[in-house]
Amino acid sequence: MILRARRDARSEPSDQPSHPGRKYRGLAFLLVMGLIIAACGDSTPASTTAGGATTTAGDGVTTTGGTSTSACGDDPVELLIWVTRPYYIPPDDFQSFTAEYPNVTVTFDVQSNDDILQQLLLRRDAGQPLPDVLGAEDSFLIEAFVEAGLIPSHDDIATTWQEEDPESYDRLLPLVWDETSLDGVKYGASITANFDVLYYNQEWFDEASVTVPFDSLDAVLDAMRDMKAARPDSIPFTVQAKAGDGVTSLKTVLAAAGTPFDGAVPDLTSEAGIYGINWFLQAANEGLLPPDAIAWGEDESRGAFVSGNAGLILDGFTTAGDFNEAEGFDYPDQWNLTPVPLSQSGGGADGVALSAARTWAVLDGTENPCEAALVLRYIAETNNLIEAAGNGSVPMRQTEAIDSPDLLTIWPFFNEDLKAAYLGSSPTPAGPNAGDVEAILEQMFGEIVVGTDKTAEELAAEYQPQLDGA
Amino acid sequence: MVPEAENKMTATATTKPRRRLKRLWQRPDKPPSRDNNAIIGHSKLTPYLFSLPAIILVAALLGFPVLYGMWQSLFRAPSLGKPVEWVGFENYAEMFSSSAFWHSMNRTAIFVFGSLILGTALGLFFAFALFRVLGKLRFLRALAVAPYIISNVAAAVMFRILFNSQFGTVNRVIEFFGLDGPSWLADPTLAMVVVIFTQVWTDLPLTILLLLGGLMTINKSYLDAALVDGATGWSRARYITMPLLAPQLLISTVWLSYSTLTGLGVVLALTGGGPLKATQTMAMEMYTVAFRSLEFNQALAIATFILILNALLTLGYVAIGRRFEYDQ
Numbered sequence: 138m139i140l141r142a143r144r145d146a147r148s149e150p151s152d153q154p155s156h157p158g159r160k161y162r163g164l165a166f167l168l169v170m171g172l173i174i175a176a177c178g179d180s181t182p183a184s185t186t187a188g189g190a191t192t193t194a195g196d197g198v199t200t201t202g203g204t205s206t207s208a209c210g211d212d213p214v215e216l217l218i219w220v221t222r223p224y225y226i227p228p229d230d231f232q233s234f235t236a237e238y239p240n241v242t243v244t245f246d247v248q249s250n251d252d253i254l255q256q257l258l259l260r261r262d263a264g265q266p267l268p269d270v271l272g273a274e275d276s277f278l279i280e281a282f283v284e285a286g287l288i289p290s291h292d293d294i295a296t297t298w299q300e301e302d303p304e305s306y307d308r309l310l311p312l313v314w315d316e317t318s319l320d321g322v323k324y325g326a327s328i329t330a331n332f333d334v335l336y337y338n339q340e341w342f343d344e345a346s347v348t349v350p351f352d353s354l355d356a357v358l359d360a361m362r363d364m365k366a367a368r369p370d371s372i373p374f375t376v377q378a379k380a381g382d383g384v385t386s387l388k389t390v391l392a393a394a395g396t397p398f399d400g401a402v403p404d405l406t407s408e409a410g411i412y413g414i415n416w417f418l419q420a421a422n423e424g425l426l427p428p429d430a431i432a433w434g435e436d437e438s439r440g441a442f443v444s445g446n447a448g449l450i451l452d453g454f455t456t457a458g459d460f461n462e463a464e465g466f467d468y469p470d471q472w473n474l475t476p477v478p479l480s481q482s483g484g485g486a487d488g489v490a491l492s493a494a495r496t497w498a499v500l501d502g503t504e505n506p507c508e509a510a511l512v513l514r515y516i517a518e519t520n521n522l523i524e525a526a527g528n529g530s531v532p533m534r535q536t537e538a539i540d541s542p543d544l545l546t547i548w549p550f551f552n553e554d555l556k557a558a559y560l561g562s563s564p565t566p567a568g569p570n571a572g573d574v575e576a577i578l579e580q581m582f583g584e585i586v587v588g589t590d591k592t593a594e595e596l597a598a599e600y601q602p603q604l605d606g607a
Numbered sequence: 608m609v610p611e612a613e614n615k616m617t618a619t620a621t622t623k624p625r626r627r628l629k630r631l632w633q634r635p636d637k638p639p640s641r642d643n644n645a646i647i648g649h650s651k652l653t654p655y656l657f658s659l660p661a662i663i664l665v666a667a668l669l670g671f672p673v674l675y676g677m678w679q680s681l682f683r684a685p686s687l688g689k690p691v692e693w694v695g696f697e698n699y700a701e702m703f704s705s706s707a708f709w710h711s712m713n714r715t716a717i718f719v720f721g722s723l724i725l726g727t728a729l730g731l732f733f734a735f736a737l738f739r740v741l742g743k744l745r746f747l748r749a750l751a752v753a754p755y756i757i758s759n760v761a762a763a764v765m766f767r768i769l770f771n772s773q774f775g776t777v778n779r780v781i782e783f784f785g786l787d788g789p790s791w792l793a794d795p796t797l798a799m800v801v802v803i804f805t806q807v808w809t810d811l812p813l814t815i816l817l818l819l820g821g822l823m824t825i826n827k828s829y830l831d832a833a834l835v836d837g838a839t840g841w842s843r844a845r846y847i848t849m850p851l852l853a854p855q856l857l858i859s860t861v862w863l864s865y866s867t868l869t870g871l872g873v874v875l876a877l878t879g880g881g882p883l884k885a886t887q888t889m890a891m892e893m894y895t896v897a898f899r900s901l902e903f904n905q906a907l908a909i910a911t912f913i914l915i916l917n918a919l920l921t922l923g924y925v926a927i928g929r930r931f932e933y934d935q
Contacts, residue, residue: 251898255901258688287688380878380879380881380882381881427773429792431883437773446774569686580884583881584883
């Protein structure tokens with residue numbers, strides 16, 4: 138009875154006014170449902186006002202104009218651009234572009250480079266619109282992009298560019314198109330590219346009486362030995378060998394020694410392949426390269442160099458900008474850089490320098506291919522390339538910009554030796570199996586760095602079949 | 608006047624008190640009579656009807672992606688971006704025949720059980736210590752939660768710096784005592800130790816909270832009675848506190864096991880699976896297969912295996928936990 142009475146007391150008569158909290162609960166419910174619906178909808182980044190450039194993924198910048206003056210058409214056009222680094226976007230955030238083509242609205246978004254291909258595939262599978270233009274570092278995966286049907290032929294884009302703006306087109310190095318060509322068909326424009334260089338500590342080199350430029354890879358090893366002799370407890374040479382961070386330095390040395398590549402797969406059993414492996418084996422076994430480097434990512438290896446704990450580092454050219462900003466570590470008094478020699482023992486070139494391109498491509502399915510193609514021209518403009526370089530971007534494959542005195546004010550260290558090495562560089566060996574190849578090479582490189590009793594021939598014999606099967 | 612049902616309840620409780628207590632929540636002795644004032648009325652379907660919206664929502668948001676992932680693990684794309692084709696259990700067959708997979712299983716076993724042992728031991732230690740703190744020192748209980756609000760990737764980066772052999776604080780401290788610090792992240796064994804330690808550090812607050820909460824619910828009269836009977840501190844902990852803490856220990860074990868088995872952030876940011884694949888756990892292997900080899904369906908097979916393994920381990924923990932079940 139008591140229980141019944143309590144239950145009755147809890148049951149409010151229906152004519153009682155509802156509790157005000159219910160209204161808020163109802164509103165909250167609607168809000169949650171709205172958010173769910175919004176989350177299921179188009180996730181295109183919201184536009185913000187012009188000039189509000191951000192560096193975080195998901196944020197964008199929009200600049201709008203009025204009537205079009207473009208040859209593409211006068212209708213209002215919206216372009217979505219994905220880039221994998223914020224500094225690929227010229228500092229004016231497309232303002233000069235939209236000034237020239239006022240009917241075009243540009244929104245850009247920074248996406249992670251690690252899984253850009255997967256993101257695009259997922260987006261397409263989910264029925265979401267793809268961006269119109271992509272600026273990514275995965276040029277070594279261009280074949281995979283093409284195979285996945287994400288990038289169409291750029292032959293027409295290149296032809297139209299050449300016809301409409303021959304001056305701008307002719308300023309591009311052939312590598313811009315060659316890098317992304319498959320069976321003679323162009324699939325994007327690799328307008329900028331990074332390349333590996335040797336950074337050295339000037340004081341250490343002076344102590345060890347080492348002079349640059351090096352004429353051979355053997356000379357680099359000798360320089361390390363001299364530094365070790367001058368500073369027995371030091372780290373003469375460092376690279377990044379952390380799992381998952383890639384093996385760019387190994388590939389750079391292999392290519393410089395003249396190792397042939399079949400797609401992304403190096404021929405480790407070749408004479409040059411054995412030399413390249415042996416080069417690192419000697420460095421590791423003689424204590425010139427610390428075993429700790431197996432756990433070093435770019436932060437640790439660069440930190441060791443900037444803090445004066447390492448005398449030599451093999452790293453990308455863009456790092457020079459970071460070194461230049463390091464306080465108390467001044468160029469050229471304390472550090473400098475020199476190209477990686479392309480000869481094993483001196484006398485002629487055995488191999489090639491590799492460059493890792495940043496490729497711009499119009500994506501398949503864009504409704505505005507004409508306007509999207511104009512973005513590529515905008516990126517390739519001289520002043521935009523130079524300003525982007527000042528923002529932390531990489532060297533450009535464009536003659537006017539790379540020869541510009543303005544570039545030297547931004548990169549005083551970009552000397553003639555480096556420029557020649559860059560202009561003579563070849564694309565990084567590529568293929569759809571590049572990821573698997575990297576993983577296998579990484580394992581071998583790890584063995585070398587931590588120290589192994591195996592010879593270069595044994596390592597090559599062990600890993601080549603794995604590479605061939607990748 | 609005592610109602611008939613109430614009278615019957617008292618009688619049953621007198622004859623089989625323990626069994627009665629256990630079944631009380633499961634099934635009433637007599638179904639309540641139909642309530643004419645209720646909107647729908649009592650029926651077996653009523654609770655399910657009320658739960659249906661939540662069930663649908665949970666199934667849609669959580670269940671569907673899992674089932675879809677399992678379904679997709681039975682397909683494979685002939686090449687990247689092309690439509691997938693039905694391959695049945697081929698992805699699983701390949702997975703089980705892969706030496707990399709079994710290597711990652713081995714690494715995962717060490718990682719999970721190492722984390723469980725260390726996490727539970729430290730969780731108990733800190734829970735007992737924080738249970739004892741009095742007065743103003745109770746703020747330490749709040750402080751113990753701090754690691755939980757730090758992203759595990761950020762924690763991994765922090766530990767990577769701490770354990771750096773050249774300039775890390777840990778080796779600096781060791782050097783202070785005149786010893787040479789080891790190459791923590793370059794040595795395969797030590798790298799696993801650091802990974803386990805970091806994972807435990809990020810998971811420890813929840814373990815502490817669970818165990819501390821359990822300690823707080825223990826009826827003090829049991830401990831007082833044991834004290835009067837002359838039980839030592841260890842005896843009280845062994846025979847009273849620990850058995851009564853079993854439910855919380857079970858939950859923390861399930862949580863730690865799940866967290867380490869599926870944990871990717873710490874390993875990825877700390878070692879990337881290295882050195883020489885020494886910390887290549889199954890979650891890392893799944894990541895590698897998906898994002899380096901670009902074999903998404905193969906990666907989903909690994910994800911499904913992790914899910915099943917997780918469920919089996921949880922069932923195992925629950926089965927073991929039931930042996931120590933004890934009613935207060």
